[in-house]
Amino acid sequence: MPSEQRTPARRARRTQEQRRTATRAALLMAAAELVVESGVRAVTLARVGERAGYSRGIVTHHFGSKQALLDALAKSIQSGFVPGAGDLPPGLERLVLLIEGYVSELGRDGVASRAFLLLWAEASTASELSSLFRERDEAFRAELRDDVAAGIADGTIGADTDPQDVAVAVLGQLRGIGMQRLLDSDAVDTQRLSRTVAEQWRQALSA
CATH class of the missing domain: 1.10.10.60 (Homeodomain-like)
Incomplete structure (x- = not known):
């Protein structure tokens, strides 16, 4: 047959x-x-x-x-880094979940996440990495901008908020926390910090 x-x-x-x-x-x-x-x-x-x-x-x-x-x-590590974030529509809740989940995941100290941070740090001096990470960071900022824009549209985020400014600030904070964790893991309690940082952004952005 x-x-x-x-x-x-x-x-x-x-x-x-x-x-x-x-x-x-x-x-x-x-x-x-x-x-x-x-x-x-x-x-x-x-x-x-x-x-x-x-x-x-x-x-x-x-x-x-x-x-x-x-x-x-770089793409394989960054995609799906925060479980569940892709299941939510763009907006304040997804942004907060992304921030909390990202910081929490940094605490796992996995080889892949450590490799990503090391590559990102070397991108400032290694030409073979600079263009790659410009694209990766811009993709992340675009996702963050979408969340802020959606939050402004549905009224959960203040109308005077600039999506690009928020995207740059959030990405800088997340990467900075990651580098601190990489250099001195005992100094960064990611489980506690994840909730603190997420709540700070919720309060700062809420309309």
Whole structure:
């Protein structure tokens, strides 16, 4: 029967995609580990492949270049960093959840989040990272601006609020907290701070 003939092919395609996804995730984690251990200059396609247990050719096949690999690493870490934020419509509540969740996630001290902060810090002096992180930061600011604009539109945020100013200030605060946590984890209680910072922004922005 036609349907029976197509079933094995569909299963094979799914299995191949699952392998591809798993390989990509392993390569990105290997890159993150190298960044945390030795900095961005230690990241090469060959070393990433070796760390993940694959050949350099596999890394090249997935990413093509070190620049593309770092770009994919930054995007993979930043996307979905705050669980649940994507389920809410733009507005004050999503903004507050994003702030609280971001600070809270910084407390997990995961390899990926540490790698992102280290890459971001190096972007000011490394040309291969500067354009990448300008794009990443602008994407984050755009999301924050959307939340503020939506809050102004529905009346939950003051009409005289400037979305761009808020976006710059929030991003600066979140990244700054992250860097402090990276340098001295004992000095930053992210669980308590997450609620404090989120509530401060709610009060500052509420109409």
